[in-house]
């Protein structure tokens with residue numbers, strides 16, 4: 001633990017450098033009144049689960065760190081349901097599930113916490129199993145107005161339905177979630193096809209991926225070079241046959257290697273050893289996540305656009321990467337949650353990073369992020385609100401592009417659940 005008691009030990013460097021007013025660990029009955037009375041107008045309570053974003057701690061704000069008191073994991077085997085505390089990180093969930101030969105559609109990193117589960121949760125397995133929010137069965141927590149709430153998907157009253165939908169995709173604005181019940185799945189072997197490719201090959205592979213069956217997904221990172229992962233889950237003979245057919249199409253890509261894993265929990269995507277981008281503890285960063293549909297005949301123009309973006313990146317650590325959704329995520333009713341962009345196939349994210357004390361570079365890098373977003377908007381016009389940016393000028397537009405036709409409903413929910421804006425503002 002850090003010596004200064006007002007610093008939070010978290011993976012996100014911006015947040016771990018923030019000088020907090022105070023850290024608290026438990027949601028107590030009087031937390032809401034007590035803190036509301038001592039808050040200044042623009043202040044709110046920051047909530048930390050995995051601590052991977054720049055919004056879990058801010059200078060002179062109070063952080064509620066859920067990792068200590070809300071770290072329980074309990075499997076109800078007969079129901080295939082796992083109940084986890086609001087401060088559990090995906091690594092611990094995956095280790096536990098691995099020991100039971102089970103899986104959950106977790107994302108590309110084991111670092112994120114409940115923020116991953118509550119803001120959508122796009123996994124390399126989502127094309128077959130849906131988003132993380134599609135597999136939430138129960139939720140417990142405290143609304144911003146202090147009311148304790150316990151909801152079960154199959155036992156919702158008509159008044160609770162909208163709140164349930166709000167929790168799936170927009171929970172950070174409404175409540176502090178202390179427990180989440182998740183549906184789990186039987187683990188199966190995974191084949192990974194991975195390696196460095198050039199931009200011409202990336203365009204061919206994106207084209208191929210847009211025709212993938214639901215057991216396959218493509219993820220790529222474009223930093224200095226391009227690295228890809230194609231994931232294939234092999235549940236039965238049919239999966240084996242289909243995957244073989246696609247592997248044959250990749251035979252000419254000599255740099256790609258195939259690895260087989262016993263199950264999904266064993267895979268580490270984009271490890272440090274690959275040296276894909278500079279991982280620098282002296283840097284601060286922001287990430288913006290976009291959403292869009294199939295690129296189809298626009299793949300070549302998109303690759304050209306990506307080349308320009310990467311050529312102009314102001315710091316070696318900056319990059320653009322993408323993951324593929326679709327399949328099951330497209331089939332689910334868009335009204336069932338506040339993740340409304342169900343037609344999406346691609347979720348690219350722009351990672352913008354600068355030397356932490358260099359304000360000039362920060363401005364240049366954030367401009368690069370915004371300009372790159374502007375360029376990519378024609379392909380990916382929507383936003384996945386996986387990071388809350390109310391400290392950046394882009395916040396309002398990001399919120400609108402995430403919730404669009406449901407934004408006014410969300411604002412109404414916010415007024416009911418968190419009327420004093422104890423939690424991050426919309």
Ligand SMILES: Cc1cc2nc3c(=O)[nH]c(=O)nc-3n(C[C@H](O)[C@H](O)[C@H](O)COP(=O)(O)OP(=O)(O)OC[C@H]3O[C@@H](n4cnc5c(N)ncnc54)[C@H](O)[C@@H]3O)c2cc1C
Nearest residue numbers: 049050051053056086107108109112113115116122172177
């Ligand atoms: C390396 C890396 C890889 C990633 N890969 C993926 C991926 O594959 N797919 C994907 O969809 N996303 C991915 N993400 C994005 C990540 O899932 C989101 O940014 C997520 O919000 C991070 O959650 P956290 O708990 O780690 O962060 P935190 O910084 O702790 O939390 C972020 C915010 O979420 C809210 N929050 C968190 N927990 C709670 C809670 N229990 N109750 C109420 N509010 C809460 C708070 O407002 C908090 O400020 C990745 C992020 C990283 C850093």
